[in-house]
Amino acid sequence: MSGQEMKTRVEEDVLCSFCGCLCDDLVVEIEGNKVKNVRHACRLGASKLMGHERIRTPMIRKNGKLEEVSYQEAYDRAAQILVNAKRPLLYGWASTVCEAQKKGILLTEMVGGILDSTATVCHGPSILGIEERGLSGATLGQIKNRADLIVFWGCNPAEAHPKHGLRYSTNVCGFFTPEGRKGRKVLVVDVRQTRTAKNADKFIMIATGSDFEVLSALRMFVAGKGEFVPEKVGGVPKEELFEAADMMKAAKFGAFFFGLGITHSRGRSKNVGNALALIAELNAHTKFVVMPMRGHYNVAGIGQVAAWETGFPMSIDFSRGTAYFNPGETAACDVLSREDTDAVMVVASDPASNFPRGIVENLAKVPVIQIDPYENPTTLLAEVVIPSAIAGVECEGTAYRMDGLALRMKKLVNSPHPSDEGVLNGIIESVKKLRGTEAEAKAPNEASA
Ligand code: SF4
Secondary structure (H helix, E strand, O other): OOOOOOOEEEEEEEOOOOEOOOOOOEEEEEEOOEEEEEEOOOHHHHHHHHOOOOOOOOEEEEOOEEEEOOHHHHHHHHHHHHHHOOOOEEEEOOOOOHHHHHHHHHHHHHHOOEEEEHHHHOOHHHHHHHHHHOOOOOOHHHHHHHOOEEEEEOOOHHHHOOOHHHHOOOOOOOOOOOOHHHHOEEEEEEOOOOHHHHOOOEEEEOOOOOHHHHHHHHHHHHOOOHHHOOOEEOOEEHHHHHHHHHHHHHOOEEEEEEOHHHHOOOOOHHHHHHHHHHHHHHOOOOEEEEEEOOOEOOHHHHHHHHHHHHOOOOOEEOOOOOOEEOOOOOOHHHHHHOOOOOOEEEEOOOHHHHOOHHHHHHHOOOOEEEEOOOOOHHHHHOOEEEOOOOEOOOEOEEEEOOOOOEEEEOOOOOOOOOOHHHHHHHHHHHHHHHOOOOOOOOOHHHHOO
16 A cells, blocks of 8 residues: 555544434544544444445345346346336435435336335324424524523434434533533433433423323413313323423423434324424424434435425335325335335335334345445345445535535545445436436426426
């Protein structure tokens, strides 16, 4: 290795492409073409940027074994699977950049498939709730600078978003909140005492599946109709809920963060709707904002890109020749559980680890194409495996933070692999070749322009 290649440089203000916080204050030391050290990241983010064992070459399964092939062979085989399928599912998209997501939507439309994101198994109900009720939103910067009460409901940022408190919510010092944690109150509602709950000023442990009732009781207190609330709701004494409602009304600026504890317990999108209604009603007394705690770093991005390209945020079916959206019918788990898809392409995701067992069994019955930098349990089911560069480390791109702010991620080092966008372009070209047309495919919004 030459002296030039081994030169050490330091990149500042680097974005972390792990969770929805998209922390943008990382300092990365690079030696030659390798990340040597990451400062200011939590352990999750540092581990992603430092990198670990990768898929090294494209592979196609032959006689039950994955065999190394060229990128072109992998693109051609992937295109063949997608073109031959009647209703392919193109799933994942939360851990890649908006540029790749846009190509994914174009490819799905070309092959008449269904596009769905990991939101379908995390904050999909939030999206439906927000569509019904609207959202009293804010940026994380506003919350940092103004919030004197932070509510975490059904989420555990101390473990899932470790820098959330330090950078945006509980512990950070802001313009109107110079005392940081001392000047703020923290209220946690959950079904168990998490690490986040241990650091709260007030923790309310509710019975599993009782979020809707507890939210309704709080709404009654906020509306001044506490006399109609029963003595206990969701296993919580009435007085405790009264105190929590009082705490919320007394805040100058409250921020309500919610997680999968609400979206995936009984009630799902209706729980979210009830939480949004509570926040809207609190705004009759004080300023209150609400935000879903998005998990993957660009899961918010696929919702944005899909919405501006097709009009719908997820679970979009192009098999009728036009975009059609009906979660419950067109979501990834719906079509897989009905065995209503005959090929699956997985991009930057691992459904074999995250989907219910019966659905994974159905996934194993159809040809699977995987595009990912890393091997994971989905690789074991895949017929075609295509490694890609890591966005935010080996290629640049745009991602949306959990508050809907679009941020640009840098390329830090070179990669031997193409970006997700490059891989998708390769497959799109192979699809065109297979269909005997070189005509430029148009994105949905371009087609109608
Ligand atoms: S909190 Fe999330 S975005 Fe921030 S450094 Fe940790 S993993 Fe990365």
